[in-house]
Amino acid sequence: xxxxxxxxxRACGVHVSTVSRTFSAPNLVNPETRSRVLAVAEQLGYRxxxxxxxxxxxxxxNLGLIVADITxxxxxxxxxxxxSQARLHDHHVFVADTDENPAVEEELVRTLAAQVDGILLCxxxxxxxxxxxxxxxxxxxxxxxxxxxxxxVLMDLASGxxxxxxxxxxxxxxxxxxxxxPAVSWTNRELRRAAVAAAKARGIRLHLLGPFxxxxxxxxxxxxxxxxxxxxxxxxxxxxxxxxxxxxxxxxGVSVPGQISxxxxxxxxxxxxxxxxxxxxxxxxxxxxxxDMLLARAAAGRRGGTPADQAAIADQWLxxxxxxxxxxxxxxxxKRVPTARTGS
Amino acid sequence: xxxxxxxxxRACGVHVSTVSRTFSAPNLVNPETRSRVLAVAEQLGYRxxxxxxxxxxxxxxNLGLIVADITxxxxxxxxxxxxSQARLHDHHVFVADTDENPAVEEELVRTLAAQVDGILLCxxxxxxxxxxxxxxxxxxxxxxxxxxxxxxVLMDLASGxxxxxxxxxxxxxxxxxxxxxPAVSWTNRELRRAAVAAAKARGIRLHLLGPFxxxxxxxxxxxxxxxxxxxxxxxxxxxxxxxxxxxxxxxxGVSVPGQISxxxxxxxxxxxxxxxxxxxxxxxxxxxxxxDMLLARAAAGRRGGTPADQAAIADQWLxxxxxxxxxxxxxxxxKRVPTARTGS
DNA sequence: ATGAAAGCGCTAACAA
DNA sequence: TTGTTAGCGCTTTCAT
Numbered sequence: 204x205x206x207x208x209x210x211x212x213r214a215c216g217v218h219v220s221t222v223s224r225t226f227s228a229p230n231l232v233n234p235e236t237r238s239r240v241l242a243v244a245e246q247l248g249y250r251x252x253x254x255x256x257x258x259x260x261x262x263x264x265n266l267g268l269i270v271a272d273i274t275x276x277x278x279x280x281x282x283x284x285x286x287s288q289a290r291l292h293d294h295h296v297f298v299a300d301t302d303e304n305p306a307v308e309e310e311l312v313r314t315l316a317a318q319v320d321g322i323l324l325c326x327x328x329x330x331x332x333x334x335x336x337x338x339x340x341x342x343x344x345x346x347x348x349x350x351x352x353x354x355x356v357l358m359d360l361a362s363g364x365x366x367x368x369x370x371x372x373x374x375x376x377x378x379x380x381x382x383x384x385p386a387v388s389w390t391n392r393e394l395r396r397a398a399v400a401a402a403k404a405r406g407i408r409l410h411l412l413g414p415f416x417x418x419x420x421x422x423x424x425x426x427x428x429x430x431x432x433x434x435x436x437x438x439x440x441x442x443x444x445x446x447x448x449x450x451x452x453x454x455x456g457v458s459v460p461g462q463i464s465x466x467x468x469x470x471x472x473x474x475x476x477x478x479x480x481x482x483x484x485x486x487x488x489x490x491x492x493x494x495d496m497l498l499a500r501a502a503a504g505r506r507g508g509t510p511a512d513q514a515a516i517a518d519q520w521l522x523x524x525x526x527x528x529x530x531x532x533x534x535x536x537x538k539r540v541p542t543a544r545t546g547s
Numbered sequence: 548x549x550x551x552x553x554x555x556x557r558a559c560g561v562h563v564s565t566v567s568r569t570f571s572a573p574n575l576v577n578p579e580t581r582s583r584v585l586a587v588a589e590q591l592g593y594r595x596x597x598x599x600x601x602x603x604x605x606x607x608x609n610l611g612l613i614v615a616d617i618t619x620x621x622x623x624x625x626x627x628x629x630x631s632q633a634r635l636h637d638h639h640v641f642v643a644d645t646d647e648n649p650a651v652e653e654e655l656v657r658t659l660a661a662q663v664d665g666i667l668l669c670x671x672x673x674x675x676x677x678x679x680x681x682x683x684x685x686x687x688x689x690x691x692x693x694x695x696x697x698x699x700v701l702m703d704l705a706s707g708x709x710x711x712x713x714x715x716x717x718x719x720x721x722x723x724x725x726x727x728x729p730a731v732s733w734t735n736r737e738l739r740r741a742a743v744a745a746a747k748a749r750g751i752r753l754h755l756l757g758p759f760x761x762x763x764x765x766x767x768x769x770x771x772x773x774x775x776x777x778x779x780x781x782x783x784x785x786x787x788x789x790x791x792x793x794x795x796x797x798x799x800g801v802s803v804p805g806q807i808s809x810x811x812x813x814x815x816x817x818x819x820x821x822x823x824x825x826x827x828x829x830x831x832x833x834x835x836x837x838x839d840m841l842l843a844r845a846a847a848g849r850r851g852g853t854p855a856d857q858a859a860i861a862d863q864w865l866x867x868x869x870x871x872x873x874x875x876x877x878x879x880x881x882k883r884v885p886t887a888r889t890g891s
Numbered sequence: 892a893t894g895a896a897a898g899c900g901c902t903a904a905c906a907a
Numbered sequence: 908t909t910g911t912t913a914g915c916g917c918t919t920t921c922a923t
Binding site: 205250252253254255257258263265272273274276278279280282283286287290295296297298299300302313314315317318340446472473476477 | 549594596597598599601602607609616617618620622623624626627630631634639640641642643644646657658659660661662684790816817820821
Binding site: 561562563564565568575576577580599601602603604605 | 908909910911912914915916917
C-alpha cells in the first residue's frame with residue numbers, strides 16, 4: 204500500500220490541505236512546514252496519486268502518441284525524441300500502433316482522449332473529416348500532415364524533392380521516375396508536386412508511377428514499372444521502397460548507379476548500410492517540436508481555449524537535407540532501351 | 548465537456564449506480580434497462596472515466612513498457628506485439644525509453660507504478676537488488692533477464708549458441724571467437740556460457756573477447772581484436788555488433804565468409820539486408836507472452852497476492868533458430884596468420 | 892500560513 | 908433488480 208496524503212498529514216501533525224499545497228503550490232506554505240512535510244513524505248515514500256489529481260484538475264500529465272507502425276524504422280527516433288522531451292516536462296507517454304488501420308487509429312484517439320492532456324498523431328492515415336472532429340475533443344498535434352485548424356509539424360519535402368531532382372539533372376539524367384506512395388499520404392502529394400515542378404524547371408521528363416504500398420514489396424513491384432519507362436533516375440516515396448527497388452533492380456542485373464540512379468526519402472539506418480542517396484528528414488527534431496507544440500496547445504486549451512487561441516499555434520516547417528551516397532551517379536551515355544517485364 | 552455517469556443517469560431516469568453497473572457488471576442489470584442506458588450513453592458519447600474508476604478499484608487498465616533504447620531495431624517488434632496484445636485485453640501501454648541509463652530506468656518504474664497494473668521490463672539494465680525491490684511495489688515481468696522471484700520471458704540462447712558453434716564446427720572452423728557484450732547483460736552471460744560448453748564438446752578453441760559496447764562502434768572495435776586471434780569463425784553478441792564487425796572487416800580487405808565466418812544474434816531487419824547468418828529470437832512472441840504473464844501476475848496480485856502466488860507464474864523459455872545466410876562458409880584451407888592491428 | 896469542507900467521476904457494499 | 912450511501916486520493920474555495 205503506497206502512502207496517501209493523509210498518512211503524511213497525520214505523521215506531520217498538519218492538515219491534508221497543507222500537504223497538498225506543499226506539492227502543488229510550495230510557495231504558499233511556510234518554508235519550515237514545507238521541509239518537514241517533504242521530509243516525512245520522502246521517508247514514507249509518498250508520491251501524489253496522479254489519478255486522483257487528474258480527477259479534480261483535469262490534467263493527467265500524460266500524452267498519447269499514435270503511429271501507424273512502430274516497426275517502420277522511420278518512427279522509433281521520433282518516438283524516442285518525443286518521449287524524452289515529454290519526460291523533460293514530467294509527462295509520460297502512451298504509445299499506440301494502429302497497424303496501418305485508420306479505424307483503429309480513430310478508436311485509439313477516442314479511448315486515449317480521457318487519460319491524456321493531448322495526442323500526437325504521426326503520419327495519420329484517417330480521413331481529414333475524422334481528424335478535425337477528434338481535434339475538437341482533445342488537443343491534437345499532427346506530424347507529416349497538414350490539416351486545417353490542427354497544429355502540425357511538417358517536413359520541407361518540397362525543397363528536398365527539388366534538391367533531389369536537381370541532383371539527378373546535374374548528373375545528366377533526362378528521364379526521371381517518381382515512385383509514388385499511398386494516394387492518401389500528404390508526404391506523397393508534397394513530394395510529387397515538388398518533383399513535377401522541379402522537373403519542369405530543369406526541362407527533364409518526369410514519369411509518375413504508382414501508387415505502390417510503402418514497404419519492401421512496394422519497391423519490388425515498382426522495379427518492373429520503372430524498367431518500362433526510359434527513366435535513368437528514380438525518386439522513391441521512401442527509403443524502404445527505394446531499398447526494395449534497389450535489390451530488385453540489382454537482382455535483375457541492372458546496375459545501380461551504373462544504369463539507374465536511385466534516391467529515397469527519410470535516411471533510415473538501412474539507407475546508410477546500402478549507401479542509398481536520400482532526402483534526410485529530421486525526425487527527432489520533429490518529435491521534440493511536436494511535443495512542445497502539444498504541451499503549448501494543451502496549456503492554451505486549459506485557459507479558455509477559443510478556436511482563435513488554437514489557431515495561434517503556428518505550423519512548424521523543418522528543413523530536409525539531400526544526403527548523397529553511392530546510389531546516384533552520372534546518367535549512362537548509351538540510352539537504355541525499355542526492357543520487357545521479367546518474372547521474379 | 549465529456550458526459551459523466553450522472554448525465555446518463557438523469558437522461559435515463561435511473562440512478563448512477565445502475566449506469567455504473569451497466570458498464571462494469573452488465574449481467575446484474577435488467578436487459579431492458581441496460582439497453583436503454585447503453586443507447587443513451589452512446590447518444591451522449593459517454594465513456595467511463597478511467598481515472599475515477601482507477602481511484603476506487605485500484606485497476607488502471609494501463610501497462611508500462613520500459614526499454615533501454617527504442618531506436619535499437621531489436622525492440623520495436625517486441626513493443627508492437629506487446630502493445631497489440633495489451634489492446635486485445637483493453638489495456639493501453641506507456642512506453643518509456645531509458646537511454647541505457649539504469650537510474651532513469653528505476654525512476655521510470657517508480658513514477659509509472661501508480662498509474663499502471665504492471666510493468667514490462669525489456670532487457671533491464673538496473674542491478675538485481677533494485678529490480679527485486681521494485682517488484683515488491685508493482686507487478687513486474689522481465690524479458691531477457693532471469694531474476695529470482697520475478698516472472699520472466701527468456702530466449703533459449705543456450706541452444707542457439709550451441710547451434711551456431713556446431714554450424715561453424717561443421718564448416719571446419721577450429722578457432723572461434725566470441726565477441727562479448729556488456730558484462731551485466733544476462734544475454735551475454737548465457738551466450739558465452741553456452742558457447743564455451745559447445746566449443747568444448749566439439750573440441751574447438753574458443754577465444755573470449757570483450758566486453759564491447761552493443762552497438763555499431765563496438766563491432767568496429769571488435770574487428771581488430773578478432774584479427775589478433777587465429778579465429779576464422781566469430782559469434783557476436785548481437786546483429787548490430789556483427790554488422791559493425793562485418794563492415795570493418797571487409798573495409799580492411801578481409802573477406803567474409805572467405806576468410807572469416809560471422810554469426811550474429813537477433814535477426815534484425817538489417818541482418819537480412821547484409822545477408823548475415825544469425826540466431827533469430829522470437830521477439831514478437833516474447834512481447835505477447837510477456838503481456839499475458841503480466842496480466843496474469845496483476846490479476847493474481849489483486850486476489851491476495853502471496854509471494855507463493857507470484858512464484859506460481861513460471862518463467863517462459865522461447866526457442867531460437869539459427870538462420871544461415873551468406874556470412875558463414877567453409878573455414879579457409881590456408882591457416883590465416885594473426886595480423887598486426889591496423890588503424891582506422 | 893493553515894484548517895475546514897466540498898466534490899472531481901466513479902464503484903461497492905448494503906438496503907430495499 | 909435498483910436505490911442509497913460512503914468514500915477512493917486529491918485539490919480548491921472559503922474561513923480563520
